[in-house]
Amino acid sequence: MDSESTLKQHIDTIEKLSKRVGMSANVISNAVETVRDRITKLEEETEVSSSPSFRSGRPPEKDTFDDEALKNLFVPLLQQ
Secondary structure: OHHHHHHHHHHHHHHHHHHOOOOOOOHHHHHHHHHHHHHHHHHHHHOOOOOOOOOOOOOOOOOOOEEEEHHHHHHHHHHO
């Protein structure tokens, strides 16, 4: 079991089933404590990473795309 939500569901299941079979409070408490210990370990293992930052070393280049460049782009298509 690797997710915190799954482990919390497991605690709920332990508590529900223990009432049906009449388990002692001590056994239930030990089982729930074991699951909570696992949740704590998962929280410790989880790393929180910072958001990446993207910096450009130089300003973006301006595209010079005039009418002549546009014409040269489509002339080969017109010649076919």
